[in-house]
Amino acid sequence: MSPSGGVTRNTLRQQIADALRDEVLAGRLPPGREFTVKQIAEQYGVSATPVREALFDLSAQGLLASDQHRGFQVREFTVADYRAMAEARVLVVEGLFRNPAERVAVRPEALASIRRRAAEAVRAAKGGDLDVLIGYDLRFWRELGQFVLNPYVADFLTRLRVQAWVFAVHRLRRDGMDEDVLWFGHEDLVEAISRSDHERVHAAMHSYYAHALAWADRLEARAAEVDAPGPPDSSEVPEVPNVPEAAEVPNVPEAPNVPEAAEVPNVPEAPEAPNVPEAPNVPEAPNVPEAPEAPGPCA
Numbered sequence: 001m002s003p004s005g006g007v008t009r010n011t012l013r014q015q016i017a018d019a020l021r022d023e024v025l026a027g028r029l030p031p032g033r034e035f036t037v038k039q040i041a042e043q044y045g046v047s048a049t050p051v052r053e054a055l056f057d058l059s060a061q062g063l064l065a066s067d068q069h070r071g072f073q074v075r076e077f078t079v080a081d082y083r084a085m086a087e088a089r090v091l092v093v094e095g096l097f098r099n100p101a102e103r104v105a106v107r108p109e110a111l112a113s114i115r116r117r118a119a120e121a122v123r124a125a126k127g128g129d130l131d132v133l134i135g136y137d138l139r140f141w142r143e144l145g146q147f148v149l150n151p152y153v154a155d156f157l158t159r160l161r162v163q164a165w166v167f168a169v170h171r172l173r174r175d176g177m178d179e180d181v182l183w184f185g186h187e188d189l190v191e192a193i194s195r196s197d198h199e200r201v202h203a204a205m206h207s208y209y210a211h212a213l214a215w216a217d218r219l220e221a222r223a224a225e226v227d228a229p230g231p232p233d234s235s236e237v238p239e240v241p242n243v244p245e246a247a248e249v250p251n252v253p254e255a256p257n258v259p260e261a262a263e264v265p266n267v268p269e270a271p272e273a274p275n276v277p278e279a280p281n282v283p284e285a286p287n288v289p290e291a292p293e294a295p296g297p298c299a
Contacts, residue, residue, distance in 0.1 A: 036071035089208075090209040093201070097198045180215070183208050
């Protein structure tokens with residue numbers, strides 16, 4: 001990312017915002033790109049304060065998303081976002097021309113410049129010069145917006161156009177430009193406005209809207225093709241990947257046969273002991289009389 005031209009201290013905030021917007025529209029800051037205030041300040045050699053203000057301005061315009069921890073990121077618009085942008089532009093412009101006397105003030109002296117913008121935008125589109133096309137297209141719509149009496153509506157229309165280009169630019173660089181993608185109705189629209197031909201204004205805006213929706217349909221169809229799995233090619237049979245053979249299991253020696261335990265022979269039961277007769281009653285011994293004492297020796 002390199003600064004486009006010198007950045008001075010005068011109106012520094014606006015200059016930084018314009019330079020970063022140009023980087024985004026040129027595709028040098030692609031959708032999803034993250035950066036911090038410090039990085040931008042160092043890139044342009046300025047203090048952090050005007051950079052922070054410029055980044056918040058671009059966030060308010062819908063070009064950047066801010067995160068408290070990661071800094072800023074170029075916003076990624078989806079196909080659904082682009083559809084909504086195109087529809088909003090058509091609804092607003094048609095609403096303006098339902099009662100143009102109260103909402104639109106065409107200044108004839110400004111028409112010559114707008115016609116030149118229109119012619120240059122168409123020439124760049126047919127020549128495939130995307131950078132020149134974006135520049136003239138944005139000037140064309142910005143100068144047309146000056147006819148709108150409500151400045152908030154004019155600012156809203158300009159922001160929508162810038163956001164639409166942020167969505168489109170990297171896709172056009174990737175896929176190329178042709179009449180099926182780009183709208184060439186600038187000159188017809190400015191002539192309708194200069195003649196106060198409200199029906200022709202409606203027709204030009206509907207042409208723009210139909211063109212935008214047709215491109216959105218093609219983008220969605222292409223995305224679906226990319227996401228869908230392709231059918232198998234019947235002419236080629238895919239090779240079966242080599243499956244490594246399972247490692248052989250080493251031979252485990254069989255367990256030796258263990259002889260079955262010999263059956264224990266039946267032991268005959270012990271014979272019952274014969275009945276022993278009880279001992280006969282023994283009569284008690286008779287009392288034996290004590291022996292008489294022997295006579296003592298003679299004196």
